[in-house]
Amino acid sequence: MNFEQIPTILKRYSFSEKMEICQKCSQKIMQSSPYYIDPKKIVLQNLPQTWDLETFALFSIMTEKEYQYKTFKDIEDQRIFIEIINAIKSYCHPSILSNNDPDYWLMGLSQFQFKEQTDIHVRLFRYNYIFSFKNNDLDMPEIFKNFFKATYADFYLPALLIYNLFVYPSNAYKLNEAIDKIFFSYNKIFKFLVIKRSAFILEQNKCLLNGINSYQHSFKFFYPYPFINYKEKTYLPLPYLIVDAITDSLFRRLTHDNLQLLQKIGEFALQNYLEFILKESLSYDEIKPEIKYYCKTEYRTPDVMVRKGHVCILFDSKLSLTTIRVRDFDIQTINNIVEKYASSIVQIYNRIREFNLYNPFSIKNFEKKDVFGVIVLFDDSYVSRANIYKRAIEKLGIKMDSNEYKFILTNIKIVNIEEIEQTAFHLTDYISTLVLQRDNYNANLFSMNPYKIDLSSKKGILPAFISFRDNTYVSLDKIVNKLNIV
Numbered sequence: 001m002n003f004e005q006i007p008t009i010l011k012r013y014s015f016s017e018k019m020e021i022c023q024k025c026s027q028k029i030m031q032s033s034p035y036y037i038d039p040k041k042i043v044l045q046n047l048p049q050t051w052d053l054e055t056f057a058l059f060s061i062m063t064e065k066e067y068q069y070k071t072f073k074d075i076e077d078q079r080i081f082i083e084i085i086n087a088i089k090s091y092c093h094p095s096i097l098s099n100n101d102p103d104y105w106l107m108g109l110s111q112f113q114f115k116e117q118t119d120i121h122v123r124l125f126r127y128n129y130i131f132s133f134k135n136n137d138l139d140m141p142e143i144f145k146n147f148f149k150a151t152y153a154d155f156y157l158p159a160l161l162i163y164n165l166f167v168y169p170s171n172a173y174k175l176n177e178a179i180d181k182i183f184f185s186y187n188k189i190f191k192f193l194v195i196k197r198s199a200f201i202l203e204q205n206k207c208l209l210n211g212i213n214s215y216q217h218s219f220k221f222f223y224p225y226p227f228i229n230y231k232e233k234t235y236l237p238l239p240y241l242i243v244d245a246i247t248d249s250l251f252r253r254l255t256h257d258n259l260q261l262l263q264k265i266g267e268f269a270l271q272n273y274l275e276f277i278l279k280e281s282l283s284y285d286e287i288k289p290e291i292k293y294y295c296k297t298e299y300r301t302p303d304v305m306v307r308k309g310h311v312c313i314l315f316d317s318k319l320s321l322t323t324i325r326v327r328d329f330d331i332q333t334i335n336n337i338v339e340k341y342a343s344s345i346v347q348i349y350n351r352i353r354e355f356n357l358y359n360p361f362s363i364k365n366f367e368k369k370d371v372f373g374v375i376v377l378f379d380d381s382y383v384s385r386a387n388i389y390k391r392a393i394e395k396l397g398i399k400m401d402s403n404e405y406k407f408i409l410t411n412i413k414i415v416n417i418e419e420i421e422q423t424a425f426h427l428t429d430y431i432s433t434l435v436l437q438r439d440n441y442n443a444n445l446f447s448m449n450p451y452k453i454d455l456s457s458k459k460g461i462l463p464a465f466i467s468f469r470d471n472t473y474v475s476l477d478k479i480v481n482k483l484n485i486v
Contacts, residue, residue, distance in 0.1 A: 018060035022237035195225035266319030283429035293358035348373035
């Protein structure tokens with residue numbers, strides 16, 4: 001079977017059957033690793049990877065006018081399901097084939113993997129902080145409530161409860177009965193997470209820049225709308241995506257076409273969040289916020305500056321959301337991102353060069369090699385780091401065989417915010433990671449893989465995170481008792 005044959009095959013199966021097999025596979029994936037997706041465990045259990053299952057689900061929703069009502073219950077039809085998954089797995093986007101560039105392949109795969117490999121409680125903690133942030137310039141609780149007519153806790157608590165029911169099914173209720181009860185009780189919340197199949201198809205087609213060729217990598221509308229309504233029945237084909245719906249996707253919906261709000265969140269909420277988790281980690285000798293300084297004209301330092309011993313990091317956070325066109329490997333969009341982050345490297349490189357003009361720390365003499373600049377991305381497009389650095393040195397007029405280029409590679413990093421979270425939540429300083437990379441030149445210079453740690457134990461975990469997680473489950477227990485679904 002090839003990729004193009006899949007719609008023809010799927011028209012023979014009922015819509016409910018296609019949704020059911022997606023849900024069953026999803027539940028097995030969730031139970032194999034309850035609070036983050038582990039691709040290795042998925043392989044060991046002979047399950048489809050989430051990105052392949054999502055493409056199957058997209059085919060299933062987009063393929064209309066089913067003319068047969070076959071199921072996947074007998075051996076022959078289960079074999080066909082496996083063949084469809086293998087056809088999806090074997091397919092390669094034309095842009096990846098034509099460019100013959102491993103960076104394209106890595107960019108596509110990274111968009112699927114890294115976010116889902118982060119503990120869901122960490123993601124909830126981050127967005128709870130942002131949606132709860134309030135100062136004289138920004139009142140996120142009010143903005144959120146005006147938009148969604150509810151608090152963020154009203155969203156994430158019942159959604160997390162449904163997620164947990166797939167991981168640890170209720171003894172008293174059949175799974176779908178328990179979900180129906182929660183869905184009905186919190187209908188005013190879940191109505192924001194439901195989309196009719198016809199509306200899904202209409203909106204999804206707007207995102208498919210290359211038709212069926214875009215299915216594998218495109219933005220999929222069950223990220224913001226995990227519940228699909230069809231013929232007066234509501235389905236949840238990919239329950240693990242309910243976390244995306246109440247974190248990343250909810251943020252995108254709140255800030256859509258509102259650049260002013262996005263800029264304010266970046267300037268105040270995100271910058272404050274970064275400073276907060278670094279302080280809470282108790283891993284640094286000094287932590288300083290952004291300040292003004294003068295070098296012929298007025299400048300601002302990076303957002304947060306930390307010191308441990310005689311080594312320091314200048315953190316600069318960047319809040320810009322990845323566009324749909326990146327997922328379809330649109331060259332102009334990718335080049336624009338390269339240009340933008342190359343400029344960020346130039347900017348933080350200049351701040352390192354001018355460090356002595358504003359050094360906020362009690363220690364005033366730092367060797368150049370001990371001053372690091374880290375650009376923290378709230379939403380990573382996973383565009384080639386190598387291409388970004390190459391463009392940055394072109395803008396700076398620095399040669400690739402120079403010591404200054406080596407300094408930029410070892411001392412200026414572009415990382416996803418999850419990497420900073422994972423070290424901070426583990427009460428670990430990020431300086432040690434950077435020094436290790438600097439001292440082992442050529443080792444993971446362009447790595448995009450988050451720094452993985454174990455968040456299963458309370459020992460050595462950020463106290464604020466423990467408090468949030470514990471309070472969340474106290475609240476969930478109250479909902480369970482209230483609805484009597486123990």
